[in-house]
Amino acid sequence: MTTKVKPVRISVDLPPRSFDRLEQLEKTVGASSKADVVREALKLYEYLVGLAVRGSDFQVVNKTGETKTLVLFTGLDDASAPGA
Numbered sequence: 001m002t003t004k005v006k007p008v009r010i011s012v013d014l015p016p017r018s019f020d021r022l023e024q025l026e027k028t029v030g031a032s033s034k035a036d037v038v039r040e041a042l043k044l045y046e047y048l049v050g051l052a053v054r055g056s057d058f059q060v061v062n063k064t065g066e067t068k069t070l071v072l073f074t075g076l077d078d079a080s081a082p083g084a
Helices: 016-029 034-053
Strands: 058-061 067-070
Touching (some): 016 034
Antiparallel strands (some): 058 067
């Protein structure tokens, strides 16, 4: 028998521009709710932070093959890694 975990409800105050961005992301990715967008964003953020604290760099390659290095996080160390 599977035990269902009760979700924790939070409330977040967003500036209007941030709320508009959240709504646009919801539409762009076809999410069923803003909460789904936030859950997926949190998973991605946690994954990227984990890579960053382990020394990974992040790069974006555009359609022409041009590469740009991204600086996403500063001030991280191994103790900050998710699950550390």
